[in-house]
Amino acid sequence: MTSRKGTISVNTNDIFPIIKKWLYSEHDIFLRELVANATDAITKRATLARTQNQEIPTGKITVSVDKAAKTISIEDNGLGMTEAEVEKYIAQLAFSGAEEFVQKMKSEGNTPGNDIIGKFGLGFYSAFMVSNRVEVESLSMNAGSTPTKWVCEGETDYTFEASTKSDVGTKITLHINAESEEFLNAWKVSSTLKKFCDFMPYEIFVKDAEAKEESAHPGVINETQPIWKKDPSTLKDEDYKEFYRKQFPMDGEPLFWIHLKVDHPFTLDGVLFFPKLNPNKPFNESNIKLYNKQVFVSNNVKDIVPEFLSLLKGSIDSSDIPLNVSRSSLQGDPNIKKISNYVIKKVAESLKKLFNNDRARYETIWEDIQLFLKYGAISDNKFDEMMRDFVIFKNSDNKYVTLKEYTASIPEAYKTKMEGKVLYFEKGKSDYALRRELLSQGLQALETESYIDPHFTQHVEFTKLGDATYKFVSVDSEIASLLEQDATTDSDIKVKDLFTDILIGKTENKTEEEEDLDSLNHGGLKDIEIVKIKNSKAPAYFKVDEQMKRMNQMAKNMGNDSMFPVKKTLVINPGSPLIQNALKLHEKGNDALVKKIAHHVEDLAHISSEGLKHEDREAFVARTQELMQELTNLAL
Numbered sequence: 001m002t003s004r005k006g007t008i009s010v011n012t013n014d015i016f017p018i019i020k021k022w023l024y025s026e027h028d029i030f031l032r033e034l035v036a037n038a039t040d041a042i043t044k045r046a047t048l049a050r051t052q053n054q055e056i057p058t059g060k061i062t063v064s065v066d067k068a069a070k071t072i073s074i075e076d077n078g079l080g081m082t083e084a085e086v087e088k089y090i091a092q093l094a095f096s097g098a099e100e101f102v103q104k105m106k107s108e109g110n111t112p113g114n115d116i117i118g119k120f121g122l123g124f125y126s127a128f129m130v131s132n133r134v135e136v137e138s139l140s141m142n143a144g145s146t147p148t149k150w151v152c153e154g155e156t157d158y159t160f161e162a163s164t165k166s167d168v169g170t171k172i173t174l175h176i177n178a179e180s181e182e183f184l185n186a187w188k189v190s191s192t193l194k195k196f197c198d199f200m201p202y203e204i205f206v207k208d209a210e211a212k213e214e215s216a217h218p219g220v221i222n223e224t225q226p227i228w229k230k231d232p233s234t235l236k237d238e239d240y241k242e243f244y245r246k247q248f249p250m251d252g253e254p255l256f257w258i259h260l261k262v263d264h265p266f267t268l269d270g271v272l273f274f275p276k277l278n279p280n281k282p283f284n285e286s287n288i289k290l291y292n293k294q295v296f297v298s299n300n301v302k303d304i305v306p307e308f309l310s311l312l313k314g315s316i317d318s319s320d321i322p323l324n325v326s327r328s329s330l331q332g333d334p335n336i337k338k339i340s341n342y343v344i345k346k347v348a349e350s351l352k353k354l355f356n357n358d359r360a361r362y363e364t365i366w367e368d369i370q371l372f373l374k375y376g377a378i379s380d381n382k383f384d385e386m387m388r389d390f391v392i393f394k395n396s397d398n399k400y401v402t403l404k405e406y407t408a409s410i411p412e413a414y415k416t417k418m419e420g421k422v423l424y425f426e427k428g429k430s431d432y433a434l435r436r437e438l439l440s441q442g443l444q445a446l447e448t449e450s451y452i453d454p455h456f457t458q459h460v461e462f463t464k465l466g467d468a469t470y471k472f473v474s475v476d477s478e479i480a481s482l483l484e485q486d487a488t489t490d491s492d493i494k495v496k497d498l499f500t501d502i503l504i505g506k507t508e509n510k511t512e513e514e515e516d517l518d519s520l521n522h523g524g525l526k527d528i529e530i531v532k533i534k535n536s537k538a539p540a541y542f543k544v545d546e547q548m549k550r551m552n553q554m555a556k557n558m559g560n561d562s563m564f565p566v567k568k569t570l571v572i573n574p575g576s577p578l579i580q581n582a583l584k585l586h587e588k589g590n591d592a593l594v595k596k597i598a599h600h601v602e603d604l605a606h607i608s609s610e611g612l613k614h615e616d617r618e619a620f621v622a623r624t625q626e627l628m629q630e631l632t633n634l635a636l
């Protein structure tokens with residue numbers, strides 16, 4: 001056959017400069033596009049061969065890098081093309097797509113991202129971003145075909161030449177331009193292919209022309225059978241873990257995973273892992289990769305999975321996600337909404353299943369998944385509806401319970417007083433004494449942590465699901481009104497006056513300013529109350545208004561470390577033996593010792609509500625030692 005010249009029929013003189021200019025920053029996608037075309041060609045060949053009862057060869061793609069010749073070639077054993085087909089699909093059709101692209105970009109004046117390329121059929125032409133000459137050699141699978149070679153030097157003219165290609169398939173040779181020589185490196189090509197083609201369905205070999213004979217044996221760079229395409233019933237835990245290790249080598253073991261598989265009304269496969277969260281690492285980086293038929297498309301799964309699920313890691317593969325349209329239309333896409341709902345539902349179901357079938361395991365991973373779960377419940381009402389009953393808290397006995405279980409555990413005698421209430425204490429705060437008191441009455445309290453729970457508990461209070469209503473009340477704000485009290489006597493009033501004198505000072509003679517200063521000096525202590533809890537030996541505790549406490553916590557979470565002191569009330573239990581004895585000492589005139597006891601009682605209340613700050617500890621130890629010494633002397 002003689003060589004033949006042709007001209008691209010559409011007016012596209014400016015296509016190449018535009019492609020180069022606009023797509024420059026993303027120019028490694030040419031490998032993805034050409035390998036994806038090769039993959040399509042192999043799939044088409046298999047389909048046709050099946051209908052024609054022909055033998056189906058194992059699909060294979062070879063990418064060769066020749067630094068000396070300055071070429072990269074991509075060869076497949078797909079269906080191949082006749083000269084007429086090359087002319088039609090490559091030279092004309094693809095160019096018309098390119099023209100449409102250029103027109104659109106000109107009229108809108110915007111900058112396309114790499115997702116625009118596929119849409120306008122620019123896939124093949126991305127080759128020109130890195131080449132100054134592209135050759136397509138092909139032999140069609142159709143019986144009696146002759147091989148053909150098409151050559152284009154990045155202008156609208158092209159030639160067809162004779163070819164000696166003897167195997168069915170297509171070989172595309174790129175003569176790499178001066179700006180793109182970084183790609184003339186087998187390692188660079190391999191790593192680019194790994195990024196985009198790690199899970200393509202046919203084996204991809206990378207051949208380095210420079211490599212010595214013995215090491216020239218090309219390696220397969222991809223995993224043709226990614227785990228998400230496999231049947232979950234054939235997979236063991238170890239298979240998932242191994243996949244995870246390969247994908248996220250810096251992580252520890254995943255806590256838990258979910259295999260997504262759906263055929264109708266859309267197709268989707270995927271595996272999502274719950275990573276062990278690193279609290280020091282921000283959550284905003286997305287670790288879910290989006291694939292379209294095993295071809296990597298994007299790290300951006302926004303809109304496809306809700307934000308709270310972006311804490312998960314893994315892969316989602318769907319050919320029903322319109323990848324090449326702009327973000328705004330993606331949001332309104334009914335398929336996307338369906339997919340997103342499906343993923344949410346599936347995640348919730350898997351967690352429920354784990355809860356029901358292996359509660360011990362669920363509890364083991366709870367610490368790591370709770371942030372995600374509570375955040376999910378707050379931000380997505382569907383997820384909330386499905387998961388609220390599966391949120392668990394540690395109770396005073398260090399056992400995990402759901403809110404329903406908590407309510408059910410309230411003793412009959414307290415059912416009315418506790419109606420809808422959930423007693424809680426903040427993690428790390430050591431109000432054991434109060435909790436012990438409640439526990440002796442069979443009342444549990446739930447541990448909350450400071451970061452997400454102020455939001456989560458508020459959410460639960462405001463968003464009612466079913467007939468359950470909840471009101472979270474902290475142990476210290478509620479204990480006095482819950483537990484049975486003894487009537488206040490005259491001697492109790494004396495206790496109040498005595499402690500007020502010592503700890504706050506005689507208020508009558510003070511100006512308001514002095515009082516405020518005093519209150520500051522006492523860490524916000526302003527009031528003293530007496531509450532005589534029946535059968536309680538605890539001398540005192542601090543009570544903080546529930547609403548104030550929460551506001552303060554939220555401010556703290558936002559980095560606003562209490563600018564103003566929160567008003568606290570020192571609640572003294574005159575029934576406690578220590579207080580009783582302090583009163584006796586006062587009556588005997590030993591006020592020096594009473595003063596020490598009063599400060600000690602305040603210290604104890606501090607310890608039980610917040611623990612002591614490091615700088616206070618030394619003073620506390622010194623004061624306690626002094627008091628002990630004095631009490632011992634007294635006894636001897």
Ligand code: ADP
Nearest residue numbers: 037038041080089090094121122123124125170
């Ligand atoms: P798209 O892949 O979206 O159709 P491309 O520009 O990537 O657009 O490719 C244009 C056409 O060229 C393909 O549809 C296909 O018919 C043909 N083609 C490209 N590469 C190959 C190949 N390796 N083997 C067979 N046909 C190919």
Ligand code: MG
Nearest residue numbers: 033037123124
């Ligand atoms: Mg393509």
